[in-house]
Amino acid sequence: MNNAKFYETIFKRKSVRKYDMAPLDEKTLEDVKKFIDDIKPLLPEVNTEFQVISQDDVKSFMSIKAPHYVVVFSENKEGYLTNIGYMLQQLDLYLSSKGLGACWQGIAKPAKDIINKSNLEFVIMLAFGKPAENLHRSDKSEFKRNSMESIRDKGDFDELLEVVxxxxxxxxxxxxxxNIEGNSLHVDCIKLNPIKALIMERMNKVDMGIALCHLDIACQKSEKKFKFSLKEPSNYNAPKGYYNIGLVEIE
Ligand SMILES: Cc1cc2nc3c(=O)[nH]c(=O)nc-3n(C[C@H](O)[C@H](O)[C@H](O)COP(=O)(O)O)c2cc1C
Known part of the structure; x- marks a missing residue:
């Protein structure tokens, strides 16, 4: 991970939904594949598989039109969705830092034969290609996000959490x-009503991995150690309306 470049990219990246449909050149695609091979997992014990496919292999009308997609499969183990969020966000940042557009695709699926060929569970796709709209935000004020106060209990790590x-x-x-306790951050995810949870619970677990990817990059930038574990001390109770997904220790 080229951390300095990724840190900068975080402050300007955005989802790109309009693409030049011409395929990327071989060298660029090879570089993307090489990057994929080097993506760092959050949970190294979970098996994953990343495939680069083209528009012809995406039959779903739910997807945005792009020349290429990365399809991600994973072993179904504790924390696997969060692991995929952490991994694929590295690619989102890589593409954005290289002048390419990308957009997470939470509903779209690849053609059935692609899903059937893998022994692992299909998780999500990321569309990518040469952008046919602005690649970056021109100003940080263009991020429509919740306030810092609404995402943490104490201000001790605000510089790092701004990146999240x-x-x-x-x-x-x-x-x-x-929820901050000394150098530990209890990482909690919102609980949804059963109807909303049908679609969004899976996605939210992926989102939590994206947040952890950004937190890790912020830690590296300030030369701090980021350590994640799935298991919380048994005496921890997440605030009302949230459930815990793990613990980050920052040193
Ligand atoms: C897990 C996940 C799934 C997403 N699914 C879709 C999708 O199906 N279609 C789409 O247009 N955008 C999708 N997005 C993009 C989000 O809408 C977008 O990230 C969010 O609105 C914030 O905007 P930004 O990426 O421009 O900062 C998805 C993002 C994530 C992280």
Whole structure:
């Protein structure tokens, strides 16, 4: 991860929904694939698979039109959706830093034969290509996000959490909350009513991984150690309306 470049990119990236439909050149696609091979997992024990496919392999009318997509599969293990969010956000930032557009695709699916060929569970796709609209935000004020006060209980880590606050999330839902105790951040996710949860619970767990990716990049930038664990001390209770997904220790 080229951290300095990614840190800068976080402050200007946006979802790109209009693409030049001409395929990217071979060299650029090879570079994307090489980057994918080097993506750092949050949970190394979970098996994952990333495939680059083209528009012809996406049959879903729910997707935006782009020349390429990355399709992500994973073993279904504890924390796997959050692990995918953490991993694929690295690619989102890489593409944006290289002048390419990207957009997470929470509903679209690849063609059935692509899903059937993998032994792992299909999780999500990311559309990408040469942008046919502005690639970046021109000003940070263009981020429509919740206030810092609404995503944490204490101000001790605001510089790091600002990087999380502006992270992308499905339908811009920003489901994260950080409960701070010394150098530990309890990472909590919003609880949804059963109807909303049918679609959004999965997406929100991916969103939590995106938030952790941004937090990790912010920690590296300020030369702090980021350590994530899925298991919380048993005496921790998430605030009302939230459930816990893990713990970050910052040193
Ligand atoms: C897990 C996830 C799923 C998403 N699914 C879609 C989608 O299906 N279609 C779409 O147009 N945007 C999708 N998005 C993009 C979000 O709407 C977008 O990130 C959010 O509104 C914030 O805007 P920004 O990315 O421009 O900062 C998704 C984002 C995430 C993180």
């Amino acid at each position: 606050r502006i992270a992308p999330s499905a339908t811009n839902s920003q489901p994260w909350y950080f």
